[in-house]
Amino acid sequence: MEINNIVRLLRENGRVCLQEGAGRKIELIDPDQYDEGNDQSAIYLLTDLFQIRALAGQFSEIALDIVEYATKPTIYTSFASPLLSKGPVKDGKVKFGILKQGFWNKVVFSFSRPLLYKEVFEQEEAGTIKEKFPLFRPDVKRLFLSPEGDVKIGN
Known part of the structure; x- marks a missing residue:
């Protein structure tokens, strides 16, 4: 499935179900x-560090450096911004991942705004993508980033 078709379906329907390269939906x-x-299981997908400010409230410079220099796929949790009126916020916290390159980065970038993703099991997919989704890899890290610069490693 082409990126422009995915973005078109997102704009028309507000969501699209895809089967990624490892067979997960x-x-x-x-x-x-x-x-x-x-x-509240959905996670934000970002392409740029500046997009974090829209999701997370206070965010330390140390936390920004950790996100910027991360080399492995990571799911971050931080306190949600009070301006975040809609979306998956659980216990005042929001989850996000930054896609720095590849097919999935191009999808989010082409949509021109952050997207949400979640794994689904019973839905009919609109298409199949040969590229594996990077946040499903077994070596995905999970980090909690506090406004004070504290970092906690999750499982």
Whole structure:
């Protein structure tokens, strides 16, 4: 499936279900269309460090350096910005990953804004992508970044 088709479906429907290269199903969601009730499992996908400011409240310079220089796929958790009115915020915290390169980066970049993703199991996919989704790799790190610069490693 081509990037422009994915972006078109996102703009038309607010979400699209895809099967990624390892066979898992992923749903990409426009944050403006996110209305999942109690399901707060979706994670923001970003392409740029500056997008963090829209999601996280106070964010230390140390935390920015950690995100900027990370070489492995990482899912970060931080306190949500009070300006974040809609989206998956659980216990005042928000999760995000930064896609620095590759096919999935191009999808988010082409949409021109952060996207949400979550793994789904029973939905019909709109298409198949040969590239594996980087945040499903077994070596994905999980870090909590506090406004004071504290870092906690998750499992």
